[in-house]
Amino acid sequence: MQNRVVKSPLKPNDYYDQHFGFFCKKEWNWEKQTQFPVKLRLGSYQEAQRLEGK
Numbered sequence: 001m002q003n004r005v006v007k008s009p010l011k012p013n014d015y016y017d018q019h020f021g022f023f024c025k026k027e028w029n030w031e032k033q034t035q036f037p038v039k040l041r042l043g044s045y046q047e048a049q050r051l052e053g054k
Contacts, residue, residue, distance in 0.1 A: 004033060
C-alpha cells in the first residue's frame with residue numbers, strides 16, 4: 001500500500017479541522033484513501049443524528 005497524503009479541503013487553521021473527533025478524522029482519511037464513504041457509529045443511526053443535532 002502506498003503512503004498517501006490526504007489533504008483536507010478545509011484550511012489548515014480552520015476550527016472544524018482542528019476540532020474533529022478521533023472517529024471523524026479516521027472516517028475522513030479512510031474515505032479519501034478508498035474513495036468509498038466509511039461511517040462508524042456507536043449506537044443507532046437515529047441516536048447518532050440526535051447527538052449531532054440533526
